[in-house]
Structures are given as structure tokens and as C-alpha cells.
Amino acid sequence: MSDIKEIYIKEPFKDQKPGTSGLRKSTIEFQQDNYLEIFIESILRTLDFNQNNSLIIGGDGRYGNEEAIIKIIQICIAHKVKKIIIPVNGILSTPAASNLIRKKNAFAGIILSASHNPGGINGDFGVKVNIANGGPAPEKFTDKVFKCSQMLTNYKFYDAKIPDFNKVGFFQIKDTTVEVIDGVDDYVDLMEHIFDLDQIADFLKKDFSIVFDAMNAVTGPYAKRIFIEKMGLSKDCVLNGLPLKDFGNLHPDPNLTYANQLADLLLNKQSYCFGAACDGDGDRNMILGKGCFINPSDSLAILTANTKFVPGYKDGISGVARSMPTSMAVDSVAKKINIPCYETPTGWKFFGNLLDSNMITICGEESFGTGSDHIREKDGLWAVLFWLQILACRKCSVSELIHNHWNHFGRNYYTRHDYEAIPKDVATQIYQNLENLLPQLKNNKFANSLVLNADNFTYTDPVDNSISKNQGLRIILENNSRIILRLSGTGTKGSTLRIYFEKYSQTNENLNLNPQVALCELIKSLDDLLNISKLTKMDQPTVIT
Numbered sequence: 134m135s136d137i138k139e140i141y142i143k144e145p146f147k148d149q150k151p152g153t154s155g156l157r158k159s160t161i162e163f164q165q166d167n168y169l170e171i172f173i174e175s176i177l178r179t180l181d182f183n184q185n186n187s188l189i190i191g192g193d194g195r196y197g198n199e200e201a202i203i204k205i206i207q208i209c210i211a212h213k214v215k216k217i218i219i220p221v222n223g224i225l226s227t228p229a230a231s232n233l234i235r236k237k238n239a240f241a242g243i244i245l246s247a248s249h250n251p252g253g254i255n256g257d258f259g260v261k262v263n264i265a266n267g268g269p270a271p272e273k274f275t276d277k278v279f280k281c282s283q284m285l286t287n288y289k290f291y292d293a294k295i296p297d298f299n300k301v302g303f304f305q306i307k308d309t310t311v312e313v314i315d316g317v318d319d320y321v322d323l324m325e326h327i328f329d330l331d332q333i334a335d336f337l338k339k340d341f342s343i344v345f346d347a348m349n350a351v352t353g354p355y356a357k358r359i360f361i362e363k364m365g366l367s368k369d370c371v372l373n374g375l376p377l378k379d380f381g382n383l384h385p386d387p388n389l390t391y392a393n394q395l396a397d398l399l400l401n402k403q404s405y406c407f408g409a410a411c412d413g414d415g416d417r418n419m420i421l422g423k424g425c426f427i428n429p430s431d432s433l434a435i436l437t438a439n440t441k442f443v444p445g446y447k448d449g450i451s452g453v454a455r456s457m458p459t460s461m462a463v464d465s466v467a468k469k470i471n472i473p474c475y476e477t478p479t480g481w482k483f484f485g486n487l488l489d490s491n492m493i494t495i496c497g498e499e500s501f502g503t504g505s506d507h508i509r510e511k512d513g514l515w516a517v518l519f520w521l522q523i524l525a526c527r528k529c530s531v532s533e534l535i536h537n538h539w540n541h542f543g544r545n546y547y548t549r550h551d552y553e554a555i556p557k558d559v560a561t562q563i564y565q566n567l568e569n570l571l572p573q574l575k576n577n578k579f580a581n582s583l584v585l586n587a588d589n590f591t592y593t594d595p596v597d598n599s600i601s602k603n604q605g606l607r608i609i610l611e612n613n614s615r616i617i618l619r620l621s622g623t624g625t626k627g628s629t630l631r632i633y634f635e636k637y638s639q640t641n642e643n644l645n646l647n648p649q650v651a652l653c654e655l656i657k658s659l660d661d662l663l664n665i666s667k668l669t670k671m672d673q674p675t676v677i678t
């Protein structure tokens with residue numbers, strides 16, 4: 134009897150539509166019979182794979198990670214994939230996966246993660262496909278996968294045991310070679326090529342204390358290798374450094390609400406000069422100084438303004454890009470240093486073409502994501518090292534750096550209000566109400582300023598001219614303020630409404646206001662217009678950034 138089995142399914146799952154970052158569902162949904170298998174079969178049928186190249190598979194270590202890797206290997210064997218590369222124990226951060234795809238010339242990568250969503254049996258799971266450039270697959274690919282999954286009647290797999298992958302080595306099954314590698318080596322090597330780790334280490338050892346919170350997720354082993362083994366810092370500089378299947382019940386989203394242990398250490402106790410955290414799969418980052426929170430939009434602007442201090446960018450940068458809801462702080466820097474600045478829809482995949490065509494070097498999103506052309510994903514630890522390199526060169530505190538920046542470029546007060554997991558009909562109603570009001574708002578007064586534009590953002594990719602519609606409702610005011618409203622594409626419960634508020638203050642104005650105070654008129658005017666608190670029955674958003 135053959136050990137390649139064909140499974141016929143009665144009815145395909147109709148809900149496997151990838152969102153902002155791949156297919157993300159509750160762990161329970163992923164555990165339905167054939168659920169993962171159908172999605173993987175659809176991916177393999179859609180990927181035009183070159184038999185000479187390999188496929189990278191790895192994930193953030195959450196509940197279900199290893200089991201999923203085994204199933205994927207079994208399906209790949211049945212599809213005669215020639216070579217698969219997996220990290221020891223299947224643990225690989227998203228940026229490390231992107232790097233490996235590029236370095237090993239892989240035809241694709243399958244990343245198992247629900248990013249910053251909680252893990253465990255009651256948490257979430259996810260599958261993301263990255264293409265040969267190392268970046269998330271574009272919509273035209275994921276649309277094909279979705280279509281395929283809806284029509285699938287059968288899938289095939291290798292019905293026998295897969296050897297353990299808890300140490301470096303090789304195994305061969307039928308036509309497939311599986312190579313198990315150290316998941317940290319190549320990434321750390323890349324960081325050593327971009328940054329001067331010795332210079333950073335010297336600075337940190339001279340009375341500049343840091344703490345890094347891995348949130349019991351994937352970055353623990355990477356951070357320990359860099360900060361403790363390479364730089365020689367003390368062991369306690371990495372908090373929550375062991376990847377756990379349920380992230381120790383933490384919600385591994387590095388923001389002030391969920392990374393509250395770190396926030397307390399830096400903002401209340403002021404015990405360290407610098408603090409940072411990364412999310413579940415290691416692509417997001419939050420930067421804190423003593424008593425000082427860095428808004429991610431400002432972080433993007435700071436990195437862009439200080440590339441000359443980082444060896445990897447000493448030859449200059451070609452351009453920069455930000456997602457549409459990200460504040461325009463980086464636009465002011467781009468203007469001053471005379472480089473182009475692109476505005477893309479939310480989601481890292483939209484940076485791919487710009488990076489591949491060398492039109493940009495640095496890019497970022499307000500959602501704690503920054504990155505560059507070194508890979509095709511955002512990169513949490515890269516951003517942390519970038520900050521440390523700037524501080525080591527400029528020999529100043531985080532607070533001094535950000536204040537100097539504002540004094541030079543002006544400040545874009547910015548906040549994002551998230552209403553998480555609200556009923557779908559409520560979120561849709563608020564969204565549609567605003568969409569219907571947009572034509573009336575245009576050219577009229579709103580929050581004491583003239584509305585220059587009110588629309589639903591459409592993006593035309595400058596490289597391949599593809600058009601992406603319905604990328605967020607925006608109200609743009611004459612006084613350089615903006616309000617943006619969109620529905621999340623990564624949540625798994627109900628709907629999540631995100632509202633972004635921004636207001637620019639020039640260098641001669643008061644730059645030390647609390648953003649919620651600076652933006653209160655915009656926030657109140659929008660609530661008056663849309664009755665958000667009434668409709669959501671919430672006095673406050675779930676998360677304020």
C-alpha cells in the first residue's frame with residue numbers, strides 16, 4: 134500500500150480568505166479536520182514552485198506550531214517538494230524567515246503565526262505565505278489561494294511519521310530532503326552586517342541600562358544571542374525570554390496596554406534608560422525611554438533622519454514609505470533630506486514592489502512596524518538595534534533625541550483609538566455612516582478647519598500599476614490634521630474599528646502636550662459626528678496608542 138494518501142472532502146471550507154497578513158483564525162477553528170491541510174494544499178497548488186529551490190517553514194512557537202509543521206511537511210512530500218528548510222523546533226521569527234527565504238534562494242516560505250494575537254488553545258493561529266523576494270504574498274496570489282481552497286475536493290499527504298526536528302541535521306523522505314538549521318544564526322549574522330554591535334555594546338556598558346521584553350514569544354532566543362552572548366550584557370536585560378506555547382498568557386502585542394510590565398518599568402518606575410518589546414513573531418517593536426514613549430510614527434521619522442549613524446545605510450537611502458494611516462512625521466524628514474516619500478495602504482505587502490525596485494530603503498507603519506530593504510518584512514529587533522546605534526553615536530537619552538527631532542522638524546501629534554472585538558454590525562454601521570457623510574464634509578468646516586479632502590483611499594502601485602480600493606476613510610483638514618477610519622483585517626473576534634487622529638504643530642508651538650489633549654478637538658468632533666461611544670456602548674476605546 135502506498136504511504137501517499139489522498140483525502141476526499143465533502144465540502145470545502147468557505148472562510149479561508151487571507152486578510153491583512155495571511156489566514157488568521159482561532160486555534161480551535163484551525164483544529165477542525167482538514168482545515169489546515171486544505172489551505173496548505175491550496176498554497177502548493179497555487180505556488181509555481183521550482184523543484185531546484187527550497188521551501189522555508191517555521192513559526193513563532195505558539196500552540197499548534199510543531200503539529201502544523203509536521204502536516205505541512207507531509208503534504209510537501211506528497212507534492213514532491215525537493216527541499217524543505219526548517220529551524221530547530223520549528224521556531225523562526227518572521228524577519229528571520231524573510232531573511233532565510235532570500236539568503237537560501239527559496240521559492241517561498243510558510244510562516245505559522247498569528248503575529249501579535251494571543252496564542253494557546255483559546256488564542257489564535259495563522260498561516261502566511263511569503264514569496265521568493267522574502268515578503269508577504271501579494272493580493273493576486275492570496276486571491277488565487279482562496280479561490281482554490283473554495284473548490285478543493287481532495288488533498289494528498291505522506292501518511293507516516295516525520296523524524297523529530299529538535300537538532301541541526303538532515304533527513305530524507307522519498308523525493309524530499311528536510312534540512313534542520315539553527316533559526317537564529319543567519320539573522321544575527323545579518324544584524325552584524327548592518328550594525329556595529331561592538332560600538333553599541335561599549336555604549337550600553339557605560340551606564341546606559343536597557344531592558345528588552347520578548348513577551349514569552351519568538352524573539353527571546355534572538356535577543357539573548359545578541360544582547361547577552363554577543364554584547365556581553367547581563368542576563369536580566371532580556372525579560373520573558375523563553376518562547377512559550379501560550380506566551381505565558383501574555384497578549385504579545387508591544388503597546389502600552391499589553392506590554393504593561395515594560396511600560397511600568399520605564400514610564401512609572403523609570404528603572405532603565407531604554408526599553409523595548411517585540412510581538413509574537415518578532416516583526417513589531419515598541420521603543421521606550423526613561424519616562425518617555427516613542428510613537429511608532431515618530432520612530433520611523435527618527436530612523437529616517439539618522440541613517441548616517443548606521444554602517445548599513447552610510448551610503449544614503451533612496452526613499453521612504455509609510456502606510457496611509459501612519460503620521461506624516463516622516464514626510465517632513467523626507468522633504469528636508471530631499472528623498473521621495475510614498476504613501477501605501479495598510480499592510481507590509483504594499484512595500485514589496487517599492488523595495489524590490491530600490492525606490493525606498495526604509496519603510497514603516499504606525500502599528501509598531503519598521504523595516505528596510507535588508508529583508509521584506511518589518512523587523513522588531515532591527516528597529517531596536519537601529520535606535521541603540523543612534524543613541525550610541527549621538528550619546529544622548531531617548532527623550533533628548535525625540536525632543537531634538539521635534540524642535541527641528543515640528544511634531545505630528547498622533548493617536549490611534551482601537552475598538553476591539555465589537556459587534557460586526559456596529560462596526561459596519563459606523564464605517565458606513567462616515568462613508569456616506571464624506572461628500573458632505575468636503576469643502577466644509579470640521580473641527581474648526583476646512584476639509585480639503587474626504588474620501589476612501591485608493592492606491593495605485595507605482596511599479597505594477599495595480600489598484601487597491603477601499604483602503605480607509607480619511608478626512609484631511611487644511612490645518613494639516615487628518616482623521617482616518619478603517620476596519621481591521623487581522624482580528625479574529627467580531628470587528629475591530631481603528632481610528633487615527635493626527636495634527637501637526639510647528640517648531641515654534643508648544644510641543645510638549647499629551648497627544649490626547651492636543652488631539653481632543655478632533656476626537657470630540659468625530660464622536661459628535663458618528664456617535665461612536667453611544668453605538669459601541671464604550672466610554673473609551675479598548676486600546677489607545
Ligand code: G1P
Nearest residue numbers: 153154480481498500621622623
Ligand atoms: C494590523 C496593522 C497593520 C499591520 C498588520 C499586520 O492590521 O494595523 O499596520 O500591517 O496588523 O501586522 P489591521 O488589523 O489594522 O488590518
Ligand code: ZN
Nearest residue numbers: 248249414416
Ligand atoms: Zn507580528
